[in-house]
Amino acid sequence: MGNWGLGEIAGQPEVLEGADQRLGAVVRRVADGHPGVALAALTLLRRFAFEAPVQDLLATVAAEGGRRGGVALASLAAGDPDRALALAFPPGGPGLLDLRLGAAEAMPLLPAERLASWLDALLADPAARVRMEAVSHLPRDAAPALASYLVRALADADGSVRAVALDIAAPLASGPGADAAVQPVWRAAYDSALASREADVVASALDAAVSLADGGCALLAARRDDADDLVRTRARRLLVEKCGEDPGTFARHPFATRLSGADYRRLAQLGESGRLVATISTTRGSFEVELLPREAPMTVGSFVALARKGFFDGTTIHRVVPDFVVQAGDPRGDGTGGPDYALRDELNPLPYVRGRVGMALSGPDTGGSQWFVTLSRQPHLDGAYTVFGEVTAGMDVVERIEQNDRLLSVRVREEGRGVPPGLAPGSR
Numbered sequence: 256m257g258n259w260g261l262g263e264i265a266g267q268p269e270v271l272e273g274a275d276q277r278l279g280a281v282v283r284r285v286a287d288g289h290p291g292v293a294l295a296a297l298t299l300l301r302r303f304a305f306e307a308p309v310q311d312l313l314a315t316v317a318a319e320g321g322r323r324g325g326v327a328l329a330s331l332a333a334g335d336p337d338r339a340l341a342l343a344f345p346p347g348g349p350g351l352l353d354l355r356l357g358a359a360e361a362m363p364l365l366p367a368e369r370l371a372s373w374l375d376a377l378l379a380d381p382a383a384r385v386r387m388e389a390v391s392h393l394p395r396d397a398a399p400a401l402a403s404y405l406v407r408a409l410a411d412a413d414g415s416v417r418a419v420a421l422d423i424a425a426p427l428a429s430g431p432g433a434d435a436a437v438q439p440v441w442r443a444a445y446d447s448a449l450a451s452r453e454a455d456v457v458a459s460a461l462d463a464a465v466s467l468a469d470g471g472c473a474l475l476a477a478r479r480d481d482a483d484d485l486v487r488t489r490a491r492r493l494l495v496e497k498c499g500e501d502p503g504t505f506a507r508h509p510f511a512t513r514l515s516g517a518d519y520r521r522l523a524q525l526g527e528s529g530r531l532v533a534t535i536s537t538t539r540g541s542f543e544v545e546l547l548p549r550e551a552p553m554t555v556g557s558f559v560a561l562a563r564k565g566f567f568d569g570t571t572i573h574r575v576v577p578d579f580v581v582q583a584g585d586p587r588g589d590g591t592g593g594p595d596y597a598l599r600d601e602l603n604p605l606p607y608v609r610g611r612v613g614m615a616l617s618g619p620d621t622g623g624s625q626w627f628v629t630l631s632r633q634p635h636l637d638g639a640y641t642v643f644g645e646v647t648a649g650m651d652v653v654e655r656i657e658q659n660d661r662l663l664s665v666r667v668r669e670e671g672r673g674v675p676p677g678l679a680p681g682s683r
Contacts, residue, residue, distance in 0.1 A: 278303050285316065290323070290657045291577025297326045301364065304334025317342050317354060322575070322658040325357030332361035336369045344376045353659055355380055359388035370397055374404045383413035384589035391419045398423055402434045409440040415591040417444040418456045421463035430468025449478070454485055454621040455591040461489045465497050472498040484510050485597055489618060513596050514553075522552040530670040531555065533562060533644070536663040537572065539656050542649025544612050544628075546667070551601040551643035554614055554622065558643065561594065561624055562665040574627075575658040582615055582627040583662050593623030598641075605642040607633040610653070612644030628653050 281303075284296035297316065303309045316327035317339075332339035343350050343358040359377055362370065370393070377389035390408045398405060405427065408420035421444055427434045428441035448460035461478070464471030475498065478490035487508060494500035514522075525531075526549035533544045548555040561567065571588030575581050585592040599620045607613065607629045613636065615625035628646060629636070630653070646653060 278306075278309070282309075282312065285312070289577075290575070290655065293323055294326050294577060297323060297330055300327075301330035301333040304330055304332075306334070310335050310338065314338060314342065317357070320351045320353050322353060322660075324351065325353040325360070325659075328354050328357035329361040329364065332358065333364040336361075336365055336373070340373060340376065349380060352382060352385070355382065355385045356388055356659070359385055360392055362389060362392040363394050367397060367400075370394075370401060371404070374401065378404060378407055378411075383411075383416055384587070386411060386413065387416045387419050387589055387591070390416060390423065393423055395423060398427060399434075402427055402437055406436055406440050409437070409444040414448065414451050414453065414456050415587065415589060418448050418459040418463075418591070421445060421448065421460055422466055425463050425466035425471075426468065428467065433468075445474070449486060452483060452485075452595075453591070454593060454597045454623060455617045457483075457485055458489055458617040458621065461486070461493060465493055470497055476500075480506060480508070484508075485621060488620070510599075518556075522548075522556050525552050525556060528669065531559065531667060532647070532670060533558075533665055533667045535665050537652065537656060538661045538663065540649065540652035542652045543647050544644040545647045546644045547605070547642065550603040550605060551614075551641050554598055554601050554641050554643040557594075557598055557624075558626070559667050562667050565664075566594070566624060567662055567665040569664075570662050572656055572658065572660045572662050575656055575660075578631050579633065580627040580629055581653055581656050582625060584615070584623075584625040586624070590625070593625060596623070598622035601641045601643070602638055603642055604638075607636040607640075607642065610646035610650050611642055612646065614641040614643060616640060630654060 281296050281299045284292050285300070287293045287296065297313070300309055300313060304313065310331060313327045313331040317324045317331060328339050328342055331342070339361065340358065343354040349355055355377070358373065362373065365373060374389065374393075378386055380386055386408070393401065405420055405424040409417055409424055411417050411420070421441065424437055424441055427437040429438070445460050445464065448456045451457065461475065464474045467474070472494070475490045475494050478486050479494060481487040481490065491500075491502070491505055495502050531546040531548060533546060535542055535544060546555045546558065566586065567584060570583065570586055572581060572583045573585050573588050573590050597620060598614065600616075600622065605611065609629060609631050611629050613627055613629070614622040615627055616622055622641060
């Protein structure tokens with residue numbers, strides 16, 4: 256049947272003549288205008304990835320790049336690992352970032368004997384995001400045979416790569432079967448993660464301690480009175496949940512705040528000063544969000560301050576889950592970045608309906624700069640994540656966004672709230 260381009264799929268269904276009807280139905284959806292449908296189709300094609308025409312189609316889509324290209328490459332890897340690796344890492348140097356990320360996501364689809372050669376390429380990638388994704392997708396049952404690669408990841412120059420490696424390497428760093436090469440590097444990476452004070456990195460390190468052979472109770476106990484609120488709170492929660500500690504034994508510590516009395520007075524006035532509207536420009540178009548300072552004054556205050564500093568401009572929209580959320584606001588573009596502070600949760604009764612804007616978390620009181628827009632009703636988020644805005648225009652743009660698109664700018668303006676009927680001068 257030859258190579259299948261997207262135009263052929265959309266306009267020439269005869270290329271499917273004689274093909275399995277199920278396969279034909281999936282292939283026709285590869286060119287669907289809705290990104291969620293197209294990505295689902297490309298993912299389903301890995302079931303047929305051992306068939307040559309399907310491999311040709313997946314290679315064609317991969318060559319076009321973008322999120323669809325990355326998913327196509329991962330599916331291709333399920334049937335032809337050599338061809339997929341050559342597309343992501345051609346002889347002249349690394350290929351498109353989306354394809355290298357797709358290669359990282361393909362790790363669980365590879366036969367065990369191919370993992371080492373793929374890790375050689377992925378862990379040498381210049382982009383920390385690729386290295387991090389490679390480690391996070393490494394099959395856990397393959398970890399003992401790949402201990403030398405985990406040592407490389409634990410010693411990586413990037414803190415987020417090290418943090419991800421901590422969890423998968425933990426079983427090799429303790430207990431009777433501990434790997435002598437892994438143990439010291441694991442502990443150094445753990446100490447470095449806690450010292451970073453980066454919310455996501457700290458949370459990952461403390462969670463990884465639980466995967467140690469002894470449950471990590473000694474390491475967690477050493478942090479039960481840590482001066483940092485995030486470290487102390489996370490360690491105590493894990494001590495109660497995993498180690499059976501009595502919370503009544505914990506000494507009381509006042510929570511630190513980065514805000515002054517004047518800051519709180521300013522935030523209290525924020526909700527009365529006018530209507531705050533953020534115009535968010537992306538490579539797919541622009542949409543508007545009305546911010547909700549009455550419901551979440553600290554979160555809105557932080558978002559506005561970051562936007563006015565240009566913090567979000569030019570960043571990657573790093574997470575898109577069809578029919579769930581579009582997530583952005585990470586300066587690193589990999590889901591682990593943020594500002595140099597954490598926000599307390601401001602939980603309110605607003606439900607997560609389609610178009611609501613919320614603060615992403617890695618645990619209670621760990622909000623920072625990452626925010627998301629819900630693409631449909633999500634009741635399980637209600638009362639757990641701060642709602643601080645809602646899309647008022649351009650929801651069609653939000654629904655066209657694909658993972659790894661760019662967020663070009665966020666601009667906030669203040670508008671008058673208007674006067675409710677009956678309260679205008681001369682109305683009485």
